[in-house]
Amino acid sequence: MSKNKLRLVLDDNLGIPKYQQIINAVTEGLENNVLKIGDSLPSINAFSKDYGMARDTVFKAYSQLKKDGIIKSTPNKGYFISGNSIKVLLVLDTFKAYKEVLYGAFINNLPDNIIVDLQFHHYNPDNFKTIFRNTKGKYYKYVVMGFNHKEVPRVLSEIDKDKLLLIDWNIHSNSDHNYVFQDFGxxxxxxxxxxxxxxxxxxxxxxxxxxxxxxxxxxxxxxxxxxxxxxxxxxxxxxxxxxxxxxxxxxxxxxxxxxxxxxxxxxxxxxxxxxxxxxxxxxxxxxxxxxxxxxxxxxxNFETLGVKAAEFITSHEPMKHYVPTKITIRESL
Missing domain, CATH: 3.40.50.2300 (Response regulator)
Known part of the structure; x- marks a missing residue:
């Protein structure tokens, strides 16, 4: 496989470590069908020389890709694509019964190669900042349930808008954001x-x-x-x-x-x-x-909210959607 097929463009201004940029290039290549299972990757030495980076940086990226099951190495043959796993991050406020419905619908409507990491911010701005400081650039896409705090928009601004989906509450969003919201008013x-x-x-x-x-x-x-x-x-x-x-x-x-x-x-x-x-x-x-x-x-409908969020992950199209609100009459009224 040539380096052009990998489509790696290193950018020192992203604030993302170079090893993580290598990982992102491989996972995005898989998502966009530029890379396929069986494709070979350059050796560590060749990669280091072609892109002018330290061998340790390339080794760290390859090691993580191996750990994630995306690449394998064979003696005398080098590295090749062995899987097409893609990681996404889902950030919710707290875990409640109706969030379980959302989460279940989200997971059940994703293909098997999508790995979802779930985290909770608990309406704590420090937790929120820590989550994204530790995950910056590490995921293919981000699905985030925000909350009303002045630090939230600054943190969200550091995520590529094309990779970010805001869900549930229309707070701190703008016309450039992707979203699946309910209307509380x-x-x-x-x-x-x-x-x-x-x-x-x-x-x-x-x-x-x-x-x-x-x-x-x-x-x-x-x-x-x-x-x-x-x-x-x-x-x-x-x-x-x-x-x-x-x-x-x-x-x-x-x-x-x-x-x-x-x-x-x-x-x-x-x-x-x-x-x-x-x-x-x-x-x-x-x-x-x-x-x-x-x-x-x-x-x-939290199931619909989860389904639409999954659609954002698997599609390359923008997502701007409001899920309707309705009343279900039972004996308590």
Missing amino acids: KAFYEALVSIKDSLKKYRSLSFIYPEFTYHPKETLVFFEKFCKEHQFHYNIVENSKAFKVESGKAYISVSDRILGKFLEQCRDMGFEPGEDVGFLSYNETPMKKFIYKGITVVST
Whole structure:
């Protein structure tokens, strides 16, 4: 195989070690079908001479490629492509049941040669910076769930936009970014409008937005907009300790901990969900259709979100997509 087929262009301004640039050139060559299984690679000495770099640098790159199962070496024959594994990085906020649905759909819609490394930032800017400082240039593509912090856009700006997909929340994005988002504002408002008649049997609506949540506050803005425009009495509770279930009220919450407290208080006070009180839970999970007699949910489709993210990995096309939000009516409302 000639060095031209490898298409390696070293760039000292990228801030990516040269050994990693070699690895990237090989994996991108595989992804673009420029390199194929069985193709030979230059010897370490030849590579070092052709590209004017230290032998140790080439050796380090080849060693990592061997470890990843992409190349093999044969005595007296040199190095050759033995596999076509490609690594991508998926960065989520925290692990919850609905994130498991997203992750499962993402993994299940990727070909077998795609290796996914999963990391969590836990809304911690230092964690976020460390993840990308340690992974810069090491992955074919990056799928990232961001959060509201001033350091996030600076970190994201260091990733090639063509390799980056932002998912879930439209925060710190611009027109150049690839994305698969849900809408926490207008779509939520329209979902409430669709069940307006079901909500009217309750004397007031209460949105429980506990102090430990990171859910976008945009949802609260559109909750108030809905209540005012459709003449619902309402309140917003941001202190979870102040949450107390009252007969004749319907509750909306972004937290499954609050859902647990709601059901516990209903049991203790003899309230029947869906009759004496109502509950609308944010984010569908596989178990909510079975909890009690079924919990009404407002949610985007996390399976679709995962499928679209996988499509970005396997396609060379830009990705700009919003996943719809809908309400699934069950016995709790």
